[in-house]
Amino acid sequence: MSKRLRSSEVCADCSAQDPCWASINRGILICDECCSVHRSLGRHISQVRHLKHTPWPPTLLQMVETLYNNGANSIWEHSLLDPASVMSGRRKASPQDKVHPNKAEFIRAKYQMLAFVHRLPCREDDSVTAKDLSKQLHSSVRTGNLETCLRLLSLGAQANFFHPEKGNTPLHVAAKAGQTLQAELLAVYGADPGTQDSNGKTPVDYARQGGHHELAERLVEIQYELTDRLAFYLCGRKPEHKNGQHFVIPQMADRRLLDLSELAKAAKKKLQSLSNHLFEELAMDVYDEVDRRETDAVWLATQNHSTLVTETTVVPFLPVNPEYSSTRNQGRQKLARFNAHEFATLVIDILSDAKRRQQGNPLAGSKDNVELILKSISNQHSSESQDNDQPDYDSVASDEDTDLETNAAKSNRQKSLDSDLSDGPVTAQEYMQVKNALVASEVKIQQLMKVNINLSDELRVMQKKASKLEKQSSVSESDYDNPTTPLELEETGAGRKGRQRSVIWQGEGSIPEDTDTAPSSSLPSTEDVIRKTEQITKNIQELLRAAQENKHDSYIPCSERIHVAVTEMAALFPKKPKSELVRTSLRLLTSSAYRLQSECKKTLPVETCPTTDIQLVTQQVIQCAYDIAKAAKQLVTITTKENNN
Structure with a gap:
């Protein structure tokens, strides 16, 4: 920070003198107390960085300085500058105000709710x-x-x-x-x-x-900001991009620390098998966790460990981002429970695979790896040696004090890690292709899949019940769990009506009623049901990927594969199940698959019938997929419970 600014700087939120932190995306400077609130909001609201004790790219710091000096704060406090706001009693926080609730409430209103930002005149479109x-x-x-x-x-x-x-x-x-x-x-x-x-x-x-x-x-x-930040966190070095070296892959100096168990190998294979979309999500989550840990370390080093530090500035895990699914938010929070060695192992694996993906190196035995992922979806949150509270991405995470471990690791990281610089050929566009696709489809996908808390909670309960099966199966697997799964598809308001209709849908896909057959209480083995559920899940993933990438011509072949998988699963059960719950679940499963095919066929005559609403069709397609996944999960839960009894 240039000396010419220091004498007149004040906190943008409470006007305290000599702010030591910056909010990069807001273009402001803030004091310690206000920074503690910013951190609790999450990086999607405010990206904070210490002005002195954190490395800055010079032009990024210059950008923040320029915004601060040119009144960027007035953007976030626009309506407060109106004299009428003083008359109404609305005012900004002051240095004397308590952090909680005064400053915290003001800062949340200012940045989270955007309560004081200038509003454009309402328009229909x-x-x-x-x-x-x-x-x-x-x-x-x-x-x-x-x-x-x-x-x-x-x-x-x-x-x-x-x-x-x-x-x-x-x-x-x-x-x-x-x-x-x-x-x-x-x-x-x-x-x-x-x-x-x-x-x-x-x-x-x-x-x-x-x-x-x-x-x-x-x-x-x-x-390369993401991979550079992860590498620098571990070994304090960044690649020389000028020389065509775009990756630093840290390695454990003490080979005895390497986990070569079958569980560790399976976890690494699973990470490698993640789709580019899911791999990028995991990498971004780990990036945010690195930022949280590094900011914690700076915070502890710059404070006097007074009440301010111990009571009002704790950010024990990543704050919830409402744009993400509940499953992904849970996984992000559990990253905080990884100790220094476990977290370093995950970071190294991500860096290694990012390099492999960018350079286009094929992965041997990809079919086996995909099977590992699909199996983990059905047994999410479960392991022979871990309960449902363990971290989503790795089964070996502990409850140790990660702050202290991280600080100790950072101070000794040059001694414990060495670097292997890559000088291979690089195509930058290749690495960014997935990101481009995600940015282009983000708004569309957010419109299609809104969070429904009740259904998400219901699915999590079913997942926990089904997870008990793992204790009776073969050796449990440790993995980097899929941050988002089709079994937790969020439904839209328009889709709720479709869900209700699908229960009573009577069509080609309905379970046939055989009046001559006596009711049967026998059920297929849990293993067979899970195997068929994995196939259904795999096909639903392909359909969702097509929806995200707006590949509407892929809807019909995807729906046909789902229909085949559903038919095979339904065939496992007796023609006339004795259990009403089984009959209801099978009816929902088969009728939803039939309705899915019907909805997907609506994409055919787009050229001849331009009135087709593709967005509405896609909405219904996603709803059908949700119903299928839900029914399959119910059947897994039922068979697990009955077979265990």
Whole structure:
């Protein structure tokens, strides 16, 4: 932080003197007390970094300084600047206010609820408003006015907006104009340096073409920010991107610490078998946990261990991100229970596999690895030697004091770890392809799958019941659990009606009623039911992937495979089950599979019948998949319970 700023700096939230922290994505400086609240909100709300005791890329720090000096805080306190707000009693926090509840409530209202941000006039079509804002952002980034761009981003402009007429994104424009600070701001809000424009060029290409070589190098660093941060956390080193070395893979110096058990090998194979989508989610979660641990270490080193530290600043695990599923949030929180060695092992595995995936190296025996993943889905949260409270990603996590262990590990990491620098060929675009697809589909997917707490809780209860089976099966497996599974598909409001209808659906897929057959109480083996459930789950995953990537032509073949798997599972059960619960579950399973096929067929005549609402169809497809997964899980639970009795 430059000396010329230090004399006049105050906390953006309470006006305390000499703030020591910055909120990067808000463009403000904050004091210790307010920072403690920011940290509890999570990185999706505020990305905090210490001004002195945390390494800063120079241009990122310059970006925050510029925003702070140009009144970025007025964006988040717009309505408080209105004299009428004083008359109404609305005011910002003061240095004398208590952290809880005064400062905490104000900060949550300011950044989480955006209670004081300028509101645009209500319009019927919000998408048009977002598009207009994004176009303004696209034009503004060619200038040096950061505050204008932050204001547009706060109102809903998209950092990765692809301009249909210009054929590029705001980051392409900023890179071509040499606007380094604009590029930093866009990157903080998710802009992807690997995105190609209509000519197949990336922002890095345009920066180099314009002679902005430092900006080009910085954009490459941003591309590898995740893996660079993980490597630096373990060994204090980053790769030399200028020399084409894009990965540092730390290795345990003491080989005796390596876990070579079958469980560890299975866990590593499973990590390698995750889809690019799920692997990226896991890597991002570990990145957030690294940030939490490093910030904790800085916090403990800079405080006086007063009441402030011990009572109001504890962030024991990653805060909940409402944009993520409940399963993923649980897994993120349990990362905090990994001790230093366990967490380092996970980080090294992620770095190694990120390198392999980028360079396109094939994985031997991929079918076996996929089977490991599918098996873990049916036995999620379960293991022969672990209960349901153990971490989602690794069965060996402990309850030890990770803060102390992490600090000790960080102080000795140069002694305990060495580095193996990679100098292999690199294609940056290859590594970023999945991220591009995710950004493009994020809004659509969020609209399609909203969280329904009751159903999620119901599924978790069923999963816990079914998990008891593992204690009677072969040796349990340790794994990096799938952060999100089709068995926890969240339903939309429109889908709830479909779920109710599917229970009484009478069609081709309904379970036949054989009046001549006597009711049977016999049930198939739990192992057979689980095996068929795994096949159904695998096919549902393929369907969801098609929905995320807008590959509507894949709906019908996916639905056919699901129908076949459902038919095979239903055939395991007697024609006339004695249990009403079994009959109900089978009816839901088969009728939902039939209805899924019917919904998927609606994607066929898109060219001849342009009135087809693809979004509504996709919504119904996802709902059908949810019903199938739910019914299959119910049947696993029932057979497990009955066979154990």
